[in-house]
Amino acid sequence: MTYVLEMKDMSKKYGDFLANDTISIHLKKGEVLAIVGENGAGKTTLMRMLYGLEQPTSGEIVLNGKTVKFSGPHDAIENGIGMVHQHFMLFSDFSVTENIVIGHEPKQNGFFNRKAAAEKVKELSEHYKINVNPLKTAGDCSIGEQQRIEILKVLYQGADIIILDEPTAVLTPLEIEELLKTIQFLAEQGKSIILITHKLPEVMKVADQITVLRNGKVTGNVLTQNTDVEQLATMMVGRELQKLTDRIQLDGDPLLVVENLTIGGKNAKPILDQLSLTIHRGEIVGIAGVSGNGQSELIQAITGLRKIDSGSVHLGDTIFSGKTVAYRRNAGLAHIPEDRYLWGAAKEAAVEETGLMGYYRKRNFNQSSFIKLNSFRKLVRGWIDRFEIKTPSLDEKSGNLSGGNLQKLIVARELGFETDFLIAAEPTRGVDIGAMEYIHEAIIEKRNNGDGILLVSSELSEILTLSDRIAVMYEGKIVDILNRNEATEERLSVLMAGGNENEASTKTTTTA
Amino acid sequence: MKLQRKLQQLLKSLIQPLTAVLIGLLTGAVAISLVGASVLETYKVMWDGAFGNFYFVTATLARATPIILIGLGLAIAFRAGVFNMGAEGQMVLGAVSAALAALYVPGSGIIKILAALLAGFLAGGLWSLLAGWMETRFKVQLLISTLLLNYVAVLFAGYLVSRPFQDKSGSAALAQTHMIDQVAWLPKLFQGMSVHMGFVIAMVLAITLYIILRFTSAGYEVRMLGYNPFFAEYGGINKIKVLLFSMFFSGGIAGLAGTVEVLGSQYRYVEGSLTVPGYAWTGLMAALLANSNPLGTAVAAILLAALQTGAMGMERNTEVPLEIASVIQGVLILFVTAKITMNWWKVKKKAGDIHGAA
CATH class of the missing domain: 3.40.50.300 (P-loop containing nucleotide triphosphate hydrolases)
Incomplete structure (x- = not known):
């Protein structure tokens, strides 16, 4: 099977600092790829290059067999790459619908057709089983709902490859469960997902393939079924984790x-x-x-x-x-x-x-x-x-x-x-x-x-x-x-x- | 290695004020050539007017004295993170109180001087404390209250010297106090030169403040409050106490600026003699240029005073009008405020990014 996305030998230098050192990843249709690593391992830099926010120092991005160059997020979106940022970028005074269709509003005689927009959003929401209320004001939505709005926005823009940057950092445990289900469902629908995170249990639940980064380099690329949390942690940290000191039983005042x-x-x-x-x-x-x-x-x-x-x-x-x-x-x-x-x-x-x-x-x-x-x-x-x-x-x-x-x-x-x-x-x-x-x-x-x-x-x-x-x-x-x-x-x-x-x-x- | 880094830091902190001064001078140069004079010659005359010979140097230092003190007072407030805009009122109240103390406190010269210094410090300090108290008690914004209290203070001082304490002995009934007895004058540093003991007081204070801010626990509390009031509170610093103390000393030192002008050069309080030369605003500029570093503030104050005395020399000896100095100062203000806005903007932007710092 061919890859929908390949990033080959990507490097990014900031002055003398090598943030990404010949990193390669690949992604199939309908696959969930998790990129894990500690803070500063280079996850964000890699994704910023993919999304057109940074220009690589060297390396090649191949999309559906063709080499592409993105000069900005606009190019990336046009090529079917969408990103859900860690910090939501919503207009809190606008409705859910308006936030989703923004930039690509359905028009009637040159005017914004709110009704058609709300219907489209409803359709989309039902199709992908992502639950939102199209008419609610975005600012009144819970964090979990806001994230769903972001995901729908990306889907509305026609993304086939969706990057999720630390999506669970702000969610409650129940919302996390729900998000993981959504991710799996999207993958079943043929979307390819890149999940950036450092939470290994979640990765084990939802990812098909895992790439581990440390200090700007790939330290491991494994299939989820062949690995476990301990092995991933070792690859992330570069050594084995110690067991916590035993707790002494104390009955204090x-x-x-x-x-x-x-x-x-x-x-x-x-x-x-x-x-x-x-x-x-x-x-x-x-x-x-x-x-x-x-x-x-x-x-x-x-x-x-x-x-x-x-x-x-x-x-x-x-x-x-x-x-x-x-x-x-x-x-x-x-x-x-x-x-x-x-x-x-x-x-x-x-x-x-x-x-x-x-x-x-x-x-x-x-x-x-x-x-x-x-x-x-x-x-x-x-x-x-x-x-x-x-x-x-x-x-x-x-x-x-x-x-x-x-x-x-x-x-x-x-x-x-x-x-x-x-x-x-x-x-x-x-x-x-x-x-x-x-x-x-x-x-x-x-x-x-x-x-x-x-x-x-x-x-x-x-x-x-x-x-x-x-x-x-x-x-x-x-x-x-x-x-x-x-x-x-x-x-x-x-x-x-x-x-x-x-x-x-x-x-x-x-x-x- | 360490020394090198310190030097680098020092240079870095100097770059911005120096650029501001340089651009100020360049703009001045444009203005000078617009009036058709030779730029280099005019600046040479200005330089001579400020530092040309010993007499001019001392005149510059004399003019710098109140500016240094105002700048130091403001530096304390800025370091504590409060925008004291009331230096003018604090200075004027200090000056009039000092003049009255020197006139009416009985005793020898030294007692009169000490009483005047104390009265000037207390008057400025308490006036400033009033604004601080209103902020902590009623949340009246300091920036506004201090600014408005200036009018009250200046007009009240004007009333004092045009009614109850007016010197009616002269032919023209000016709004001023009687002249202070010569025993209570601050001595001149050099025979026949205008620079007086007040300059020494200002410099000693600059060094003392530098040491206090840098090396003592009180200074640490003031600086941390200014950097981040939440952090200060979290660490157990009494926010209100430190704020009130800072305001008191800030105003007190501004009061001293008025006091040494009265005791060292005017020998009486004359209405308008402190407000017309704009000491308070020049002092503000000095503190901002030096980023509220006490030693830097003193240096900046001397430079700004030199700009003014130099411009006077220029006016005496060339066709170029005095206002050129205002042009240069104006550009400086522009740059200083631009720097503040930039910093403020950066802070805002960073504050927005905080949650992104994962």
């Missing part, structure tokens, strides 16, 4: 106690509703929940970044309510924030200055209000060695570090306080597998040390790997707390979507 915490919302519905939660020493409590159900507010309430309306927070014997952030931090709280650029760092500040936050107050680094930079630099160099943070120097602007390296710096800083209690919100968001290992390892180590940890993550796998107990948040409440051994991804998904426990347990029993 209560450490962080949250009681009846309430924060009112703009409407009648409160953001946090009489929430109570206890975290013991030597315990990791994971919070699972679809984002926007009050997780961020809970963290801000505990850390003192947000005022609460009623309820109380204690850490050991220390009362937190009404106290400043600095007070709470001194009392034994560290916090890996969910958004590293918003909360965790100052992009304009030097690496050492981002690291200095909190430490500059400590006696070891402060002599009559002069900062002892030399002693502090030793500490930062220690972090850089331990977490393999890549930075040209300590003076480098924090914003110039890659996302993963900045995250490692923040994690190192917060772990370095050696506090009794740690809040880890999305501790591995956007970091590669190697760094993820380090961070997970460090969190487990801290737990085994007898410290308490509150973990909030949108990655269910991360919650399941690390937590001793898992609290599910829905609409500002904790709807259920499961022990490590009784939690499954499926059960959590149901609870996260607001389903009650009975439903969840019947479901698990029927599947079991």
Whole structure:
């Protein structure tokens, strides 16, 4: 069988940096090709060349047996290549239909025929079993719906090859299931799919063929049936992954106690509703929940970044309510924030200055209000060695570090306080597998040390790997707390979507 | 290696202000040739007017003194991420308070001077603090409140010296205070030259501020607040406290600018003597040109003062009008603001990209 698409020996150089080094891929009609690799492996660069956003330094793109050259996305679209970007490009004030037909509107006497457009969209949506409401305003659609709009847009434009760039990064577990089904269905309909991702379980479920990239080179091209997650991970990272340190069974005293915490919302519905939660020493409590159900507010309430309306927070014997952030931090709280650029760092500040936050107050680094930079630099160099943070120097602007390296710096800083209690919100968001290992390892180590940890993550796998107990948040409440051994991804998904426990347990029993 | 990188960074930070100055001078050159004069000769005369001999150098430094202080005050506010536009009002209130303190506080010369410095600092500082407090308490935008408070301050100072504290002894009843007793004058640095002790105060302050911002925990808190207020709050910095402190010192130093002008060169508060030369706005330009680095601000302030004194020399000795200096300054402002907008735009753009940084 011939290939619909071949990319042969593609290379891309940015100055001295070789982002893609003679990468070749091939794709058959109706096939799902997954391209996996860590951040910075060159996945995005390769796809940008295919979509006409970058010009290759060398190499050849062969489409249906003919060599092609794209000067821009327009060329790519015309040749039947469509791309669904990680960040949706929708006009939020326009209807779903308008967003889909934009650029190729059906016309009647030169005017935009809305009715025909809506019908076409409906047809398309039914044909590919991609469910959208054509008349809804795009801005009112959920993230999952918005993604479906993007996919329909690409189909409407007549794409036969569809590139999906990290499509599951923003979705809930149930939406992911649905998307994977859609991908399979599209492939059955004869579309060829290129799936860019670093989530290996999804790849194993949906891909026919997998190409692994590392440092701009192909390190493996395998058929899904001949491989497994471990082998893929090894090819991605370049070494075998270590098993996480065993957890020591600890029965610690209560450490962080949250009681009846309430924060009112703009409407009648409160953001946090009489929430109570206890975290013991030597315990990791994971919070699972679809984002926007009050997780961020809970963290801000505990850390003192947000005022609460009623309820109380204690850490050991220390009362937190009404106290400043600095007070709470001194009392034994560290916090890996969910958004590293918003909360965790100052992009304009030097690496050492981002690291200095909190430490500059400590006696070891402060002599009559002069900062002892030399002693502090030793500490930062220690972090850089331990977490393999890549930075040209300590003076480098924090914003110039890659996302993963900045995250490692923040994690190192917060772990370095050696506090009794740690809040880890999305501790591995956007970091590669190697760094993820380090961070997970460090969190487990801290737990085994007898410290308490509150973990909030949108990655269910991360919650399941690390937590001793898992609290599910829905609409500002904790709807259920499961022990490590009784939690499954499926059960959590149901609870996260607001389903009650009975439903969840019947479901698990029927599947079991 | 490390030194080389530091040097590179330094050069990089100098490129933009230097380009701005260069383009300013080029535009000035066009304007000069339009009025039909020789560009090189005119610039030579300007240079001589600013730095030609010792007398002119000291005159330039004297003019630079209030500009440096204003620039330093604004640099603190900018570093903390707040746009204090009220330097003029803070300076004028500082000046009038200093003049009154020097006139009416009893005691020896040194006591009068210290009282005047304190009064000037406090008046400017508290005036600025008022705007800061309104921001933290009622969310009144600082940019607007500081700007509007200028009018209140300038008109109030004008009232003070045209009614209750007016010097009616002279033949023409000008809006000014009595002359301060000679014992309370800031000494001149050189016999017969206009540069006075205020210049030394300004330079010492520039170095002190540089050290505070760079090496102390207070400076760290100010800078982090300016870089990213969320990060500062997250790390336990008391946002409100640091903002109010920054505003207080920012206004206080602007008040000192007025104070040293009164004590060192005018010896009384004369209405309009500080606003007409536009010290506040030149100081603003100096801080922006130097990207709020205290030492750089001092240098930029001296250069801008030189542009003004040079232009005066040019007007004395050539047919070219004084306004050429305004043209050059205008172009500088244009470039400085373009730089701010560019940065702002870049930040906005980056903020939009944040979620794409996977």
